[in-house]
Amino acid sequence: MTQPMQSLPEMYHTMLRIRRVEEALAERYPDQEMRCPMHLCTGQEAVAAGVSIHLRQEDVVFSNHRAHGHYLAKGGSLDAMVAEIYGKSGGCCGGRGGSMHLVDLEAGFLGSAPIVAGTVPLAVGAAWASKLHDRDQVAVVYFGDGCFEEGVLHETMNFASLKQLPVVFVCENNGYSVYTPLAERQPDRPILEIARAHKLSVDEGDGNDVQDVAIRAGKAIQAAREQFKPQFLELHTYRWLEHVGPYEDDHLGYRPAGELKKWRKRCPIQRTAQVLTEEYGWSQADFDKREKWVAKEIEAAFQFSKESPPPDSITASQFVYAE
Amino acid sequence: MDRRASSAAPKSANTAKKNRGVKRQLTYGEAIREGLYQAMETDPGVVVIGEGVPDPKAIFETTRGLREKFGADRVLDMPLAENGMTGVCIGAAMCGVRPVMVHQRIDFALLAMDQLINNAAKWHYLFNGQGRVPLVVRVLVGRGWGQGPQHAQSLQALFAHIPGIKVVLPTMAGDAKGMLLEAIQDDNPVVIVEHRWLYNIRGLVPQKPKRERLDRARLIQPGKHVTVAAFSYMVVEALAAAKVLAEYGVELEVIDMRSARPLDMEPVLDSLVKTGLLMVLDIGWATCGVSAEVSTRAVEEGFEHLRKPPKRVTLPDHPVPTSHHLSVDYYPDAETIAREALVLLDKPLPDDESEEVFLRLHRALPRDVPNPDFTGPF
Numbered sequence: 001m002t003q004p005m006q007s008l009p010e011m012y013h014t015m016l017r018i019r020r021v022e023e024a025l026a027e028r029y030p031d032q033e034m035r036c037p038m039h040l041c042t043g044q045e046a047v048a049a050g051v052s053i054h055l056r057q058e059d060v061v062f063s064n065h066r067a068h069g070h071y072l073a074k075g076g077s078l079d080a081m082v083a084e085i086y087g088k089s090g091g092c093c094g095g096r097g098g099s100m101h102l103v104d105l106e107a108g109f110l111g112s113a114p115i116v117a118g119t120v121p122l123a124v125g126a127a128w129a130s131k132l133h134d135r136d137q138v139a140v141v142y143f144g145d146g147c148f149e150e151g152v153l154h155e156t157m158n159f160a161s162l163k164q165l166p167v168v169f170v171c172e173n174n175g176y177s178v179y180t181p182l183a184e185r186q187p188d189r190p191i192l193e194i195a196r197a198h199k200l201s202v203d204e205g206d207g208n209d210v211q212d213v214a215i216r217a218g219k220a221i222q223a224a225r226e227q228f229k230p231q232f233l234e235l236h237t238y239r240w241l242e243h244v245g246p247y248e249d250d251h252l253g254y255r256p257a258g259e260l261k262k263w264r265k266r267c268p269i270q271r272t273a274q275v276l277t278e279e280y281g282w283s284q285a286d287f288d289k290r291e292k293w294v295a296k297e298i299e300a301a302f303q304f305s306k307e308s309p310p311p312d313s314i315t316a317s318q319f320v321y322a323e
Numbered sequence: 324m325d326r327r328a329s330s331a332a333p334k335s336a337n338t339a340k341k342n343r344g345v346k347r348q349l350t351y352g353e354a355i356r357e358g359l360y361q362a363m364e365t366d367p368g369v370v371v372i373g374e375g376v377p378d379p380k381a382i383f384e385t386t387r388g389l390r391e392k393f394g395a396d397r398v399l400d401m402p403l404a405e406n407g408m409t410g411v412c413i414g415a416a417m418c419g420v421r422p423v424m425v426h427q428r429i430d431f432a433l434l435a436m437d438q439l440i441n442n443a444a445k446w447h448y449l450f451n452g453q454g455r456v457p458l459v460v461r462v463l464v465g466r467g468w469g470q471g472p473q474h475a476q477s478l479q480a481l482f483a484h485i486p487g488i489k490v491v492l493p494t495m496a497g498d499a500k501g502m503l504l505e506a507i508q509d510d511n512p513v514v515i516v517e518h519r520w521l522y523n524i525r526g527l528v529p530q531k532p533k534r535e536r537l538d539r540a541r542l543i544q545p546g547k548h549v550t551v552a553a554f555s556y557m558v559v560e561a562l563a564a565a566k567v568l569a570e571y572g573v574e575l576e577v578i579d580m581r582s583a584r585p586l587d588m589e590p591v592l593d594s595l596v597k598t599g600l601l602m603v604l605d606i607g608w609a610t611c612g613v614s615a616e617v618s619t620r621a622v623e624e625g626f627e628h629l630r631k632p633p634k635r636v637t638l639p640d641h642p643v644p645t646s647h648h649l650s651v652d653y654y655p656d657a658e659t660i661a662r663e664a665l666v667l668l669d670k671p672l673p674d675d676e677s678e679e680v681f682l683r684l685h686r687a688l689p690r691d692v693p694n695p696d697f698t699g700p701f
Contacts, residue, residue, distance in 0.1 A: 060418070094451035103450045110417060111450060115441050121407045122442065125414020132370070132396060132420060139414075152437070155407025162402065319452040320486045322510035 007053050008280070011210045012272045013290055014052065015045040018069045019269055020294045021078065024302065025068075025085065026246030034085045036098030039066040043208075043240035046268035047172050048073035050213025051140060051233075054221045057108055062123040062141045065100045065114035066239075070142050075107035078297060083305040090308030094315075116177075117143060117150035120169070124160045127167035131228060138224045139167045146177040148191045157198040160230040168220050168231045169200065172207060178243045179254040195232035207237030208268045211275070238263035347530060351496045352522040355385040355461075358500035359423065361532040362507045363393045366421060369507060370397045372412065373425035373461075382425055383463075383522055405434035409460070413443050413512075416458045421507055429462035429516065430473050436481070443512040444487030455510040459503070464518045464555070464606060466654070467691045468700060471645035477607035477638070479554070482514045483583040483616070489513040490583040491537050492555040492606075496526030498581060501535030508534060516583075518556040518606060520693040540587040542594070546574030549664050550594040550601045552617050554580045557604035557636070563657035567683050568664065571676055575602075575664060583613045591617065592625045599630035600667050604660065609637040634663050647691040658684040 022040045029038060041048075044066075052073035055061070063070040071081060077092065084091025085099045092103050100114045110126065113119050123141035130137040147153045148171075160167050171191065175182050196202045201223060206212045213235055220231035240260065242249035250260050276282040349357065363369045371389055373382065377400055381387040390398035401408050405426065412422040426432045432439075443456045466475045483490040489511055493499045499517070506513035543558070544565050553561045558579045565575035576594045580587070595601060601621050605614040618633040636655045643653050661680050665672060672680070 062414075092451075093449060093453075096449050096451050101449055103453060105453055111446070111454065113442065113449075115437060118410070118437065118441055121410025121438065122414035122417070125411040125416070125420075126418045127414075128411060129415040129418035129420045132415070133418075152404075152407045152410060155402065155404030156411065158402050158404060159408065159411055319448045321489070322447045322452070322455045 005211060007214065008211065008272065008276065011049040011053055011214060012269070012276060013294075014049040014073050015210060015269050015272065016290055017294050017297070018045045018048065018072050020291075021072065021082075021298055021301075022068060024298050025082070026241070028302070029246040034099075035087060036085060036100070037244045038085065038099040038246065039244050040241050040246065041066050041069040041239070043263065043267070044172060044174060044237045045069050046210040046213050047142070047170065047207045047235050047237060050210045051168075051170055051217040051221075053214055054218050055108070055138070055140065059138045059140065060108045060110045060123070060126045062110055062119040062126070062139070063102070063112035064116070064119060064143055065112070066144075067100065067102050067112035067142075071102040071104065071109050071112065074104070074109045076102060076104035076109045077107070078301045079304040080104065082301040083308045086305045086308070087310070088305055088308035089311040090304060095311045117147040117153045119143075120147060120153050121156040124156045124165060124167050127160065127165035127230075128163060130166055131163070136225065137166070138221055140170060140221075141167070142170045142172060144177065145171060145173040145175065145182055145191060146185070147171070148194060149185055154194075154198070157195065157200060157230075157232075161199045164228045165230050166224040166228050168217070168224050168233065169195065170217075171232070171234045172237055173234055174237050174239045176239060176243070179252065181254070192232070192234050195234070200230050200232040202232045202234070204234040204236070207235030208263070208266045208271070210268055210272055238266075240264065347528060348525045349496050349528040350523050350525050351499045351517075352384050354496040354500035354526070354528045355503060355517070356387060357528070358503040358532070359386065359389060360392070362423075362504055363389065363397065365532065366507070368419055369421045369423065370399070370415075371423045371425070372399050372401050372408070373427070374401050374403060374431070375427060376400055376425060382427060383519070386425070405431055406438050409435035409438035410442060412458055413438060413446070413456050416456045417446070417454055421457050421459075423459040423461065423507060425461040425463075427463055428465045428474050429478050430476050432460065432462045433478070439482070439488065439512065440485050444485045447511070448487055456512050457507075457510045458512045459506045459515065460512065461515045461517060464516060466519055466556075467693070469645040469647060469691065472642035475643050477516070477555075477605070479514075479516045479583045480607055480612045483613055487512070488584065489537055490516065491581060492516040492518075492583060493581060494521060494555055494558040494579050496524065497528045498535050500528055501533055502537060502581070504532050505534040505537055509537065513537065516555060520556050520697075521559070523693075523697060524559065537582055538585045538587055540578050540580045540582065540590045542576065542590050543579050544575065544577035546576035547597055548574045548600070549576065549667055550591060550598045551575045551577045551604060551660070551664075552580055552591045552601065553577060553604040554583065554613060555606045557606055557655075560655070560657045561604055561660055564660040564664065564684060567657070567680055568661055571672055571680060573664065573668065573671060580617070583616075586613075586616060586620065588617070588620045588624060591621060592628075595621065595625045595628040599628055601629065601633040602636060602660070602663060602667065603633055604636045604655070607638060608640060609635050610640060612637060631667060634667055636660055636663055647689045651688065651690055654690065656684070656686055656690075658686065
């Protein structure tokens with residue numbers, strides 16, 4: 001049995017937790033109390049779970065607008081995330097960021113931001129700092145296939161490769177930018193080869209199979225950490241819900257018929273559950289136990305958010321400049 | 324006639340009280356180099372990066388010798404990737420590095436506006452005071468010698484529009500060093516606008532790494548008739564005009580604004596109490612420019628002292644053409660300032676004296692260099 005397999009229960013828990021948190025957010029979103037755009041990663045949980053299992057607390061992660069999974073998998077506080085989406089003072093940004101801007105410095109989650117590819121150079125900068133200061137620290141950045149259309153991605157990969165920085169570029173290729181499929185945005189060529197042309201070590205895998213992700217990410221993170229070799233991972237996955245918001249949107253017709261159904265069958269959580277049943281001898285009680293833990297934690301997070309006082313608007317002018 | 328004109332330009336314009344007693348003179352460019360050197364010596368987290376930093380021209384000498392002293396890891400050239408590399412520097416700044424980026428032309432920094440505005444300017448605010456971006460971006464205004472519409476712009480207003488960024492424009496050599504040192508120490512992104520025509524001007528520069536605040540304008544030439552709030556190289560032109568006008572009994576009170584954000588209006592408002600007349604001189608355009616901001620603030624906060632509307636002396640509202648034949652009238656200078664000052668004062672001098680002032684301040688052709696020993700191609 002390979003190393004990541006031993007951590008399968010933990011990764012299952014991580015994925016289940018992300019899924020249930022987002023389901024709870026989606027359920028309550030229509031109440032109009034979470035008044036910010038919310039991009040759910042439902043269906044894509046395996047990427048964050050499989051990458052984060054190899055990260056240390058001091059390793060740093062940057063993410064994008066669809067950040068809930070990345071943040072939670074890295075150890076970001078659930079209470080602070082939910083409160084942030086509710087715009088409360090107990091939120092990780094005290095209500096200044098909302099769903100698209102998560103941060104937990106203690107957990108090594110240095111921030112997420114929605115400008116496409118905007119955080120990619122930040123991760124490379126963190127990796128540069130790590131190398132300059134001779135720290136044993138890896139930087140990871142999650143981004144989508146759309147970033148290959150942004151110049152800054154290439155500018156940044158060029159530098160990471162030139163200076164051999166300990167960074168792992170994780171591309172979640174879910175095939176769409178908002179409603180626009182990849183084929184309408186990019187020529188028919190493997191994006192992996194572009195990363196290879198930048199002389200990064202590259203690999204691609206099944207982003208809906210947490211074991212596959214974990215095996216590939218493990219190698220990549222180790223090579224970045226020990227050999228200062230920048231890494232690129234392309235993980236194929238699929239967004240189940242609308243680009244932004246809590247609902248399904250298959251009725252809009254921008255996805256080919258049957259595509260969503262096919263990917264739903266490849267649910268990373270169900271697939272892992274099957275492995276746990278068949279190879280780890282998990283019983284229904286084992287699954288129920290985890291559902292219970294997660295549900296309890298989620299309930300507490302919503303309770304925390306509810307009780308967290310709203311921030312005072314008089315403080316909105318603070319922190320424009322660091323003192 | 325032309326000899327007289329060039330002799331009106333001050334060799335050393337630094338008359339600041341606090342530097343009295345400091346005898347040592349350096350050029351503006353040398354002062355920057357000394358500042359970088361001392362900052363790197365003091366703080367191992369400081370790195371200097373930019374296109375051409377370690378190349379044979381060494382950013383007009385300002386980075387000369389730094390690599391030899393501090394090594395290639397800390398003094399490095401940069402891929403031609405202004406936006407990406409600004410992001411890289413922001414990420415590094417969050418993690419304990421203090422990067423000093425330099426763009427040989429401010430125009431190149433336009434490619435980095437996304438990272439500067441969306442990330443550098445927002446990070447501290449957005450994350451509720453968590454995270455800091457101690458980033459310095461040096462940008463050079465490349466006026467003259469036909470640099471043309473994309474190599475000679477003065478874009479301080481673009482940066483100064485953004486909360487979260489500090490924008491300073493040192494004029495004197497001592498400030499070039501002192502404000503650079505302070506900017507490097509500052510935990511915020513600071514854009515330093517350096518005008519190329521200041522580079523060869525000598526000024527008093529303390530040897531010690533003495534820091535200068537980034538939020539203070541400075542009165543550098545007292546006078547009782549017209550308040551002149553000037554930015555960057557226009558301070559030099561203002562002092563030249565003030566010197567000649569003073570001989571005819573007309574006194575300009577010249578304030579080196581030094582910073583566009585934060586803007587320090589206090590010396591301007593204090594001065595208006597005395598003069599009641601304001602001229603605002605900027606190296607950039609008027610529309611939505613920093614001169615507009617200064618004028619508005621003067622009207623909002625000092626209206627009762629103003630005897631006339633503020634007069635702005637800025638660039639005409641079009642790009643600068645390359646040919647020096649076309650750009651002859653583009654840049655206002657000491658003569659322009661004297662003419663506008665005398666209009667503000669309702670022509671206090673007899674016509675022949677006014678003409679004499681203008682003649683003495685008139686600059687010979689061609690006007691695409693600051694003085695005869697400053698030649699291209701730079």
